[in-house]
Amino acid sequence: MKYWNEKMECMGAEDMRALQGERLRNIVRYTYERVEFYRRRMDEAGVSPDDIQTIDDIVKLPFMQKKDLRDYYPTGMFAAPMDEIVRFHASSGTTGKPIVAAYTASDLDDWAEGVARCLTAYGVTKDDVAQISYGYGLFTGGLGAHDGATKVGCSVLPTSSGNTAKQIMLMRDLGSTVLCCTPSYALYLAESIEQDKDTDVARDIKLRIGVFGAEPWTEGMRKALEENLHIKAYDIYGLTEVSGPGVGGECECQDGTHIWEDLFYPEIIDPVTLQPVEDGKEGELVFTTLSKEGMPVIRYRTRDLTHLTRGRCKCGRTAVRMAKILGRSDDMLIIRGVNVFPSQVESVIMQMPEFTGQYFITLDRVNNIDTFDIDVELKLEYHSDSIKNINAIKAKLNAKLVSVLGIKPDVHIVEPGSIERSMGKAKHVLDKRNFK
Amino acid sequence: MKIKQLSIFLQNKLGRFAEMASLLGEAEINMQAFTVAENAEFGIVRLIVSDVDKAAKLLIEHSFAVSVNEVFLLEMPDEPGALAVYVNKLSDAGVFIEYMYAFSGANGKAVVALKPSDAALCEKILG
Structure with a gap:
């Protein structure tokens, strides 16, 4: 089976826009009637639900952002009564209150539909054994992938995250063919399999497809994962505020992430002027949920930076494609006045076979000057007797980083295995600068 | 050796x-x-x-x-000038010593571990 939902994934542009317009009309009226936040914001902007007729009218509506969701914690953004809510999830909320998301039965069904479309696009079928190594619980990764894989009919292995030795044992013994987890955990799993004397990737591991998301990752990371685990690695995109993983996913062409735009309408705006930018130009990704009942969002600013491509993909889908996300605008580091994304550092490290791919960035400020330190691990086989050789590899990395980033970091070679491995979303940066 | x-x-x-x-x-x-x-x-x-x-x-x-x-191990009597004989031979032949360290061996002998720039040439010279 090539498509999970051919009608929606391959719909012509005009039909899609008509459907989106109809759904937008409904969701705007629905939220205006049920949620004080939307009513007040639309009234302030002088827009009434009657002003929204086609999808083009979306630009009349005000934006919303993460702060709004926090301000209305815990239930202020819910549009459905509690007896219709069947599930909650919550963001990690590293600062302040978490964001709580609420789902009706229909929302869970749409969410699983989105994941099922992604899995089918990667080539997953009911014959696959899907190991879900995303964390189960408040995080949307585990249960989201679980419900989607169940919908497809896979044999689901809900290992959740952590306990890596057991993950590998079950992967081997039950013959997992699909692995769903964060790319950084997949890298750690690959490393652990390599070190496991009883397990040989080619002989004992049957994985063929990796479903990776929940954090930005680079083409270099993809290459490393595909080579180390003998798989095809695909991106799955999503966020708790919009639903969870499965807002979109890549197809076998690996040429952009298809967004299921009949459910989640994407726009790209200039984050400064807030004006729409044309297709192909980079800007901030904004989402409107077109069918959600529990907690819809309208023109939600994701902080993710990307661009969109329209037109039919080689796979036959017309669903709009989004370029790989290089980072959230929130992730961008400003170091000595230069914008740096951790993903840029990752892409350089991944290009050099000498390193394990693990890295950790530490920022500090000493005498009013930013310090920028990067720890990297030299692979065991590149260790030698010679400090000169190790320093030469370090100098090579330094030169590449300077040319990509435009500023010079202090690179430190550390022992392989000494950078903490992540079971979930990887933490790559510690910013000790105090701007207060 | x-x-x-x-x-x-x-x-x-x-x-x-x-x-x-x-x-x-x-x-x-x-x-x-x-x-x-x-x-x-x-x-x-x-x-x-x-x-x-x-x-x-x-x-x-x-x-x-x-x-x-x-690395090469050189065993020699623990007395003045013993090491100089060896390192002179190496420098005359154009072999650099990248590093070396010394320790005490059995029977009061001195032992030097040595990393030459050219292992093959070093072996020929030290026999």
Whole structure:
């Protein structure tokens, strides 16, 4: 089976826009009637639900952002009564209150539909054994992938995250063919399999497809994962505020992430002027949920930076494609006045076979000057007797980083295995600068 | 003669050398000689042990970055001028010494472990 939902994934542009317009009309009226936040914001902007007729009218509506969701914690953004809510999830909320998301039965069904479309696009079928190594619980990764894989009919292995030795044992013994987890955990799993004397990737591991998301990752990371685990690695995109993983996913062409735009309408705006930018130009990704009942969002600013491509993909889908996300605008580091994304550092490290791919960035400020330190691990086989050789590899990395980033970091070679491995979303940066 | 030596990359971190030494001790592996080449942020311990294969395996299992390489061992009387004879021969032949370290051998002999720039030439000269 090539498509999970051919009608929606391959719909012509005009039909899609008509459907989106109809759904937008409904969701705007629905939220205006049920949620004080939307009513007040639309009234302030002088827009009434009657002003929204086609999808083009979306630009009349005000934006919303993460702060709004926090301000209305815990239930202020819910549009459905509690007896219709069947599930909650919550963001990690590293600062302040978490964001709580609420789902009706229909929302869970749409969410699983989105994941099922992604899995089918990667080539997953009911014959696959899907190991879900995303964390189960408040995080949307585990249960989201679980419900989607169940919908497809896979044999689901809900290992959740952590306990890596057991993950590998079950992967081997039950013959997992699909692995769903964060790319950084997949890298750690690959490393652990390599070190496991009883397990040989080619002989004992049957994985063929990796479903990776929940954090930005680079083409270099993809290459490393595909080579180390003998798989095809695909991106799955999503966020708790919009639903969870499965807002979109890549197809076998690996040429952009298809967004299921009949459910989640994407726009790209200039984050400064807030004006729409044309297709192909980079800007901030904004989402409107077109069918959600529990907690819809309208023109939600994701902080993710990307661009969109329209037109039919080689796979036959017309669903709009989004370029790989290089980072959230929130992730961008400003170091000595230069914008740096951790993903840029990752892409350089991944290009050099000498390193394990693990890295950790530490920022500090000493005498009013930013310090920028990067720890990297030299692979065991590149260790030698010679400090000169190790320093030469370090100098090579330094030169590449300077040319990509435009500023010079202090690179430190550390022992392989000494950078903490992540079971979930990887933490790559510690910013000790105090701007207060 | 040539002998296998372990080179162990150690971060400058409190207790890391102690950890390595304890591991070897518990496995009854004797450290016969070593030297530490240091740098601002890491060091390389060059180590001659009683059982090189066992030591390498053990350390790698405990996540130490180990490489195994060869050095020349010169045994000589522990008296003035003994080493000069050898190193003069090497420098006359154009062989650089990348590093060397000395320790006491059996029967009051002095032993020097030496890493030459050109192993083949060094072997020819020292026979």
